[in-house]
């Protein structure tokens with residue numbers, strides 16, 4: 001309630017002022033006739049008390065504009081009539097701009113949060129447009145005198161345009177109109193009605209002036225587009241509506257969508273259908289993690305009531321299981337399946353030879369659109385001597401036949417951490433090296449610490465703040481030399497797995513020759529429609545960034561295909577607001593939206609509600625009573641900003657919050673939803689309960705307590 005007091009006070013204040021204006025019928029003084037009749041009196045007063053008159057006029061103008069009261073046109077004429085063209089224009093220009101900005105701020109303060117909260121999703125495209133081109137739109141609105149002054153102020157207040165931009169552009173945009181009206185005011189006798197001020201010809205000129213910035217912008221964009229395509233003649237006919245390069249998560253979804261809407265689509269893959277996720281990424285890693293988990297359970301046999309647990313196993317059998325699992329999933333991404341869906345699948349390496357044609361296997365395919373979905377590969381850091389040994393990456397680790405005895409895992413990100421724990425559980429002596437101060441650096445510090453302590457408890461040596469510099473070979477022994485705060489450390493190893501990030505596959509198949517722009521990190525630069533600087537070449541998945549997940553690749557591909565195939569009717573900006581992910585360590589770490597560290601970095605105020613999973617009945621029954629659910633909400637509001645879950649099945653548990661955030665549901669709704677007992681999902685309800693408790697209306701509850709006492713007699 002306390003937080004609403006300033007808003008309520010402002011509303012009362014505004015209502016009082018506006019009410020007084022109409023109640024006292026002050027409008028009667030703001031007519032052309034009245035102005036004409038009083039002109040001489042006011043002018044004479046101005047001659048005697050110049051500063052005072054200017055100040056009073058200025059203040060009244062600002063107040064009227066700020067309160068969106070009618071009469072701005074008469075007030076502006078009065079500016080000319082009293083002060084002349086020069087002084088009048090200056091005073092009106094500042095007063096109207098300051099007043100407009102105050103009205104804008106009032107609207108923003110009172111309404112923006114609730115409007116954006118309710119319609120945020122629908123307004124997303126408008127918000128993005130305003131953030132990018134808001135100044136242009138505003139300038140047009142200000143220059144064209146048919147858009148009411150006060151409506152622009154109030155509506156723009158609801159958008160994300162910056163206050164300073166609003167002020168400056170408003171002052172500039174209103175200047176021509178201001179000068180016209182002030183000038184008319186200097187010749188008041190000639191004006192019979194307000195319509196006389198703006199002749200149709202003058203309105204037309206202003207409209208021209210107003211739309212000029214937009215026309216110029218469109219023209220520049222068209223010229224740019226033409227220049228980009230200048231040397232590439234467009235074929236009269238195309239073989240395909242869309243050619244997709246790469247049959248990983250991104251390419252499969254893009255071609256699936258195109259085929260589903262009956263477009264003619266070719267999908268070109270040079271290696272294996274399914275790309276990284278199926279063959280060297282998500283699927284094998286999760287399969288390996290599962291086998292490793294079996295082993296970890298046998299080590300915990302006593303916790304589950306068994307005297308001992310002993311699993312006899314061959315590492316090669318475990319790796320065979322991983323291969324079998326890939327084979328089981330393969331049909332989902334197979335050539336047969338996609339051919340049945342209506343996609344023409346072509347095996348071969350694609351090269352883009354023009355924005356409208358792709359070469360493969362000596363054939364040239366002409367196409368209206370291209371979707372580049374060529375993925376990423378393991379990034380290999382420049383470590384001296386690394387190229388002298390057979391190092392492992394996520395590409396070839398699946399070919400291992402025997403378990404590395406001493407394994408160094410380079411990298412404390414999600415892939416490095418998942419592999420560290422899996423190999424340690426399978427029996428390798430693992431040393432995990434991370435250059436930063438902690439592993440899983442994107443997560444909150446205590447979450448990283450939680451995972452690290454679990455690793456250490458399972459026998460992993462975690463060396464954070466260690467930068468790998470050199471691989472040193474001494475006879476048949478190999479060492480990794482790392483620099484740390486105190487000097488350097490050498491770690492002897494049998495195998496090293498490099499997992500320090502992934503580099504986009506954006507080179508070597510025609511993009512450079514064409515002039516497609518890349519970002520500094522090597523990913524392909526796209527706009528929000530996922531277009532490259534060639535508007536008919538789209539891009540999705542790891543090669544586009546900024547996320548490198550299977551689900552974000554699929555999400556982007558939907559936007560890329562729909563924009564490519566239906567962009568002439570409707571174009572959709574990719575929506576990155578609610579992106580979840582999980583790191584499949586034990587405990588799993590899942591996240592959607594902001595965590596504490598990001599909220600702090602971005603200066604976003606938040607309230608934290610936390611529920612410890614050690615308290616949860618089902619987790620206790622499962623001997624998985626560890627971890628937490630952490631929810632960040634807007635202070636005093638039922639608006640979820642972000643959630644982190646650590647614990648068993650965190651990646652599944654977070655789905656409820658992803659849905660809630662996507663559809664603007666708050667913790668009240670989660671609390672009011674029945675969750676099955678006993679499940680891990682109850683943790684979501686309990687954290688909502690914690691939030692509710694912390695936000696309970698204490699004063700009201702005191703009164704309720706008194707009521708009950710009274711009822712007891």
Ligand SMILES: Cc1cc2nc3c(=O)[nH]c(=O)nc-3n(C[C@H](O)[C@H](O)[C@H](O)COP(=O)(O)OP(=O)(O)OC[C@H]3O[C@@H](n4cnc5c(N)ncnc54)[C@H](O)[C@@H]3O)c2cc1C
Pocket residue numbers: 245246247248249250251268269270271272273274275276277278280281282283285348349350351373374375376394415505509540541542543548549550551552553584
């Ligand atoms: C070990 C590991 C674990 C992972 N775990 C997860 C996870 O649990 N969850 C998750 O969401 N993500 C995970 N990822 C990330 C996920 O695998 C990727 O984000 C996803 O595969 C990206 O899909 P993509 O289609 O962009 O690229 P890719 O899957 O790499 O597909 C690109 C395809 O393009 C082909 N190609 C490239 N150039 C050409 C050319 N010129 N002509 C024809 N074909 C070409 C390639 O052969 C490849 O098949 C993991 C990654 C790794 C490495």
